[in-house]
Amino acid sequence: MTDAALVNRMQLPRPDTTPEAAAEILQTHYGLTGTITELGSQQDRNYRIDAGDNSYVLKICRTEYAAVELEAQNAAIRHLHTKSDAPRVPNIVPSLNGRDILVVTIREQDYLVRLLSYLPGQSLMRRKHLPAAAVSALGALSGRLARDLADFDHPGLHRSLQWDLRRAGPVAVQLLSAISDHEARDRIAKAMVAAVKRIQPLASGLRVQPVHHDVTDDNVVSHPDAHGQPIPDGVIDFGDIIQGWLVGDLAVTCASLLHHAEGDPFYIIPAIKAYQAIYPLREAELKALWPLIVARAVILAASGEQQLSIDPDNDYVRGNLEFERKIFDVATGAQPDVMEAAILRAAGLDIAPLATEGWSALLPDIASDHIAAVDLSATSPHFVDGNWLKPDMDWRLLAKAAIASGSAATRYGEFRLSHADLLSMTPPNNFALHSDICLPAGTTVTAPFAGRIQWHGQHLVLVGEAVSLHLDGVECALEEGAGVEQGAIIGAIGSEGSAVGGLRVQLCRIQGMVPPLFATAHQADGWSSICPSPAALLNQACEAPRLDSAALLTRRQAHFAKPQKHYYDAPPQIERGWHEFVFDTEGRAYLDMVNNVTMLGHAHPRLTAAIERQWSQLNTNSRFHYAAVAKFSERLADLAPDGLDSVFLVNSGSEANDLAIRLAWAHTAKKNMLCLLEAYHGWTLASDAVSTSIADNPQALTTRPDWVHPLVSPNTYRGPFRGPDSAADYVAGVTTLLETIDEKGEGLAGFIAEPVYGNAGGIALPRGYLADVYAAVRQRGGLCIADEVQVGYGRLGHHFWGFESQDVVPDIITVAKGIGNGHPLGAVITRREIAESLEKEGYFFSSAGGSPVSSVVGLTVLDIMEDEGLQENARIIGDHLKVGLIGLMDHFPLIGAVHGMGLYLGVEFVRDHETLAPATEETAAICERLLELGVIMQPTGDHLNVLKIKPPLCLSAESADFFVKALEKALNDGF
Template structure:
């Protein structure tokens, strides 16, 4: 039991020292003058002074605190400062008279005063989100301090401290009297009792040493790394230094992390792993960790209530009270058994396997080979179109299978697509910890183990020392609390005789736990250790095969050429899609905001039927005569301006651009092409030659062939000339290149550009730019190529073609990507005269270009775009989304500009709106954070600091809202 002095100290208010009085102390005793700012504290007064040259912290505490304890804190800071591989800590400063600790009286109150150096950096408290590397960094920092203090000795370490977790139970009991909310008081008391009960049998194996005991988000300072993340590298406030349980140091750190956890207690695990790597804990300490976190959370909430009761104006306590309640809520939301298992698993101490050979048969009258297993996974053929969104689809499919075979079962450990949630910022619980069985009603059910019978309404539990069996759907005449032997009858499957009944079966290794039916994928492995498979109960294999995403990624990296990159360092395995949503193999739904290839959206049933029908009829090359190639070519020509009446069909945008350049060469007899800097046009030799984006090719500017003449990118946001009045300056850059070609006595082949600057984030060209440039090109006999692969085909909403925004007509249009909704399909539309010029060089042929399947797909895409008004949706939803993004720019300085129109938008991030320094690292980190929140997003631009927003044109307003909300969350909470 803590002594009365300790309990009395829990009731002390802060010292009553004003800012002016603190200034007098600093001037008189330390010779320091400067600007002062009070820093928060629960029971001390802390003031930061900035002298103009240096900064210090004046710490004032009440005389009731033993001086030897303050001396121990100063000694510990000096000790840690001498060690290598150590974090930054404050340095104690002696007073003018040589004192380490001053004893002063202010307004008849006795205080103890110290001065410390101030550590630069920011606390982590106000950063709502902490990335896993930051969480791990905090755990590693705590371990480094613990290791550094291991051999430190001082008599001031032996002290009575209210925060010492060895005394958490009695301290909390004392503090609870200040908690006026009866419900909250009862919750704290219950949590504390349970936590202490779990700690007590482990206490003898918990090592004791000097510990900081307060390494929290408030008491570390952090500085930004290259990604703009605040990484902790300094520790302040040694006020809770004590000789205590080593594991308590980590417990305090993890507790503080819970108010950043967004409700997920597994959030602490990177800190646990990092601590364990530097300062290994024994098994008892690992098992005690979560109960200690719960105890710390209880003491925090109770202490805040007490402190506000005696010091209601304490803004520091007021500010912390809300997130301390959040900490307590998260700490008490998870079962102790689950978190113990998660912590052990995180450090490589996974759950031991369970011996299922002890089980008898649950359904002795059912032959195992008659059980039909129903596939409800992401890859299930039974889930057609969006049937997965039907809340009853699992039972419907199960009942259908049972009607055909007599007995059907779901699979254990299956990630069910039916439990996905679109537009969800957190992954849903999709991992099945149970099986559902459809079988004839009145089928006998027997006990597979010796157990005690527990009845909770219709829920039946057979509980033994090692395992509990949870069953729903059985008529059981047994009495609650009775005993049953393995093989004895439990009852029968509920339902009308002759009808189909349902049985739900689940195992759990913790007798005190009623487990959930589903687990979140991130928690699945730990839950699976607590809730093993019930397959042995039926004598047949009911386990779903697990995903092999890591192995497949390794296979890809072995066999797939390295230059063919994938999104993300650790990409989700995406295997299904619907409209603007994509699903990975765990059932996690992602909002697809980058996939301009699938212009209609994913899994469109009308397109699938059309393609499937044509595949069943014929697919060959365009040198055969069939209807679809003629019909599709005619339809494409009708979409182009008058005069552009001839179509080439190819299989990609790169091939389309390559062909367009060949056409220009053939028509003019020259190879000289003017292109724009910062542009991307493709990967073939010719299309790559006119591409100058250093984001796509870091050596682009130094490896262009002599026939390519790049001119200044007309980037009106960050180019050398800015704003709508920059047209003449950018046109002058083109004129300079053309004059150089003229002076060399060479002819011009043509000019190529995207009519809206796609690779730079959809920036519109300056007004009138193309009209003037096209005029100069044509005056020299050149042809004008409009690359519409990314920005055209209705994506801009306001215009079908990008060149319409400039009021011009090109000589050649290249298109691809969305026109096939993912089917390899591209096209070049030009005039008959230009097309015929190529025939002088022989015939042209693209094996896959213009195949029957591709042509049918292309026509069906156009039909669906018309029938579903997708261009209009691009305009309306795109304008709405752009307005929401522009509103973010009013709140967050990182947002430099919002480019583009329709559903081709670019959100540019800058570190400084005046210098336009690109926020490249921040943009990459924001994309990673958005993925965690269920949004697929990637950067673009030469500086990779622009979000390229080009989703399927079916994007709904709800999806636009979700994207904007998640982006706002990232910008608000951090990344």
């Protein structure tokens, strides 16, 4: 095809057809009728036909595209059907006369027509956000397709196409003529010139083969994975298939991702890794990848502008233009050398290390082994009680270390905790690409290599052949452009009126660039290749070791028994907490909205000090006589209703509930226990027996011992009887079950239940439910156990105990988790005669239950809760948070209900407000998305479709608002 013919094709509008014409074609040539919907396309007309149980896509193409090109598309589809691991592709549907391609005349114009089966699945195009799993899967899909097309050939592949990246430069020149905005045209032209300049030297090393050339978010369909995230697995169109550059195929895929990237070009890295794992690219191809992405972005932007000028009614093009402009902005806004380095590292290729052999000393007055390296990481012993949040904390610690040792430096390649951003939906810029040094004022600074001087304001740069040395804090009289020999004096450290001064040291391989001082974690590979470590100028201790969290997870899985699960498939490595936040080893701060164990918040200094003090004095078991166990038991009894005056101290909620059941057995001499469906009470033999949650144990409903009698879940939202006044209906079922037990003459030991349906998502029980059930149980001599492990102890805000919301008093209270703020501590509170019933079976003992340390922990937690008004905070902030969550319901129909009170809330997601079909996969995906946005959240309930909101009681209003905003963003942008 001549260039003139290509230019002519580039200027073609879509075929002038209508849905009515499409219906006539279908009826006449394919014998089909059905509902017709037009689909978008830039230069074709595509119609979806729903005909009974089957759906099709009718494709109408201009005859300027030769039939052999369409035949190549059909042949490629058939070729892929022969591959065992190929992506899903449509089927070719022949016409009634058996032909795959027809020539049809519409309004005196001939067109080429084909019919394909409709490939089911979700589109990715209109989603604002694509999770990393989807990005990776799209890269893998592109790799699989390229691999499976490698042995395909057809004459129709050898054609001229405006999307062929081998022709990007000339095509761009032609397209630019349609852009009237001179500033935009100039920007697009410059971007293409820069891209072509980087591609040309690599072109001879770029492999050519059959490539789809359009594996984009708009051209694939997906299905949700187990976490509800969209995984592309099918390709729906082959209109751009050509014989072209292999790497250009991946460039097209990556470019399409950039409008989902929220301005971050590194967003494409998972796609590159996945592609490389399936169909590895060579080094030259990897180096060409980023400029080809830029070239694709240029062609997209220019082509969209041109097509809209000749086909202004094309809503598909108009809608895509916004995305194409975003792609262009992200692609042209990135630093190409950094992106090249990041791509090479992602593909497993090492960047050649900087050759520092033969360099002379930067600081000849100071022996390198006298420079102390200061740890500013998430695990630094210098960071305590949140002091890393203070301004200039890095320099304070640096100066302190320098005073002690003479000189000190921060570490290159360290994720600094002091740069962690609280309440941020994006990772922090905290990966240090430099070192700061505190050293004596007047210290001489010399050139480690020969170069020339550049000044950027007060910023001094020594420009060498392979690298530039960036220095701040040097008093230097050398002028711009001055040459400096290796070992020559550059200047001295100055700090007026002080004995010490500061020097900032950074290396950069790109001349003329003033690099950033920090990078985000996912940008670290790219930027650290451009800005290598300056440790060779200081000492090796001034470079932080790279942590391998994935390797640590592998070690955990090798020896930590498999049934002990962890949150998330790829969990962050959490090593520090503070208030309602936890921090990973990359210095990312996460809002902890799920950890009801840490009632006071993480790392409370008063609790830390109390534990340290008691450990230094004594820790033993409760059979010794000491003050703390008496004081704590007394405090717990005082918090309980009158008459509940006897306390057992144990290690956990499971142990507390197990003991409560044993007390019921011992006191009544009966065995039968009532419990609720959808409940969880623990992992010991007895507490597990009364746990019926199928989310925790899929076999729960078929493996309960015969002494366990589960009651219908009084779920006021999705149970058989709904609303707060449904108690009588549920109690009727309880009465029926009790009568059955009565008939057997076996008697009843008791009833255990959470007073608020915690495990189901904080759902309130029907009004009066516990009063009626407690009365029926007690009428038969049974005991009533209130499991307050999750919902009690001030968490509800409006009540200290959950049972107070039902105006009842239990016979036994169990409590754990928050009463120790993470220390293994639980308690059972009951009446004296019930407690003493256990003595006929022997004495009770829990090794750490009620130990001096445990008792002091319990006392200190209560003191802090009172002094800091944490129950009141749970009421105020919990009410505020619930209002914010309810406010989302009007905008997002996925939210079916907001349950709970105080700081025990649940957001339940449903696909249908009538059937209440649980949105299980969506909830899992939302939790994954919230993690990306800086929030720790997990699902609960038998259907795992409820967000379990139970943060530390110190939660602030700002943190509550941040959670609502993060959830709103997840629901709005996609997950």
